Amino acid sequence: MIDIWHCNITGIYSSFEAEGTANKTFLRGLQATDEQGVMQMTSIFPGWYSGRATHIHTVAHVGGSMNSNGTYTGGTVAHIGQVFFPEDVLEQIGEISPCSTHNLVRLKNADDRLWSSDGVQDAVTTEITPLGDKLEDGVMAHILIGLDLTADYSDDLVSGVQGGWMPSGGTPSGNRFNVEWWISGE
Numbered sequence: 214m215i216d217i218w219h220c221n222i223t224g225i226y227s228s229f230e231a232e233g234t235a236n237k238t239f240l241r242g243l244q245a246t247d248e249q250g251v252m253q254m255t256s257i258f259p260g261w262y263s264g265r266a267t268h269i270h271t272v273a274h275v276g277g278s279m280n281s282n283g284t285y286t287g288g289t290v291a292h293i294g295q296v297f298f299p300e301d302v303l304e305q306i307g308e309i310s311p312c313s314t315h316n317l318v319r320l321k322n323a324d325d326r327l328w329s330s331d332g333v334q335d336a337v338t339t340e341i342t343p344l345g346d347k348l349e350d351g352v353m354a355h356i357l358i359g360l361d362l363t364a365d366y367s368d369d370l371v372s373g374v375q376g377g378w379m380p381s382g383g384t385p386s387g388n389r390f391n392v393e394w395w396i397s398g399e
Contacts, residue, residue: 214279215244215272217243220240222311224261224263227239263317264320268298269296273360274288275360275362276288290365291360291361291365293370294358296338296339297325303319340354
């Protein structure tokens with residue numbers, strides 16, 4: 214089960230009391246993988262906030278179960294990470310509305326403390342495929358992440374180690390998505 218969340222265009226996350234979104238679950242979701250470990254989701258292109266490059270949080274849960282009410286329980290966390298985007302694509306997207314109206318200067322990947330640590334840049338940066346003649350038509354982002362299914366980072370997810378801190382609203386419920394991130398000029 215893959216757990217994904219990111220901020221909106223203005224850098225706001227759902228499920229945070231401090232941001233007034235404690236009871237909201239926008240741009241969060243859980244998606245099961247298929248037999249080969251592949252999953253797909255559809256979302257908007259993420260925004261950014263002060264001190265961080267544009268990114269998407271990822272957590273891989275294993276050994277739990279999906280409940281009839283759409284929540285996921287049990288199991289362990291085999292992966293906590295963040296996915297980044299190629300800098301040249303981010304520069305182009307920054308020229309497109311509504312991104313071009315963002316009041317904060319976007320931090321470049323190379324200046325982000327997580328992207329630049331431990332030489333893992335290539336492992337956490339997506340490949341981007343345009344879905345049309347221009348980026349406003351949408352993009353498909355894809356990435357391959359290897360997992361050690363015997364690892365257990367469950368305590369790190371709760372404590373915030375490795376960028377896995379969860380907001381006070383708790384883990385998101387089982388929204389269904391499809392992995393093609395898109396951006397719209399509307």
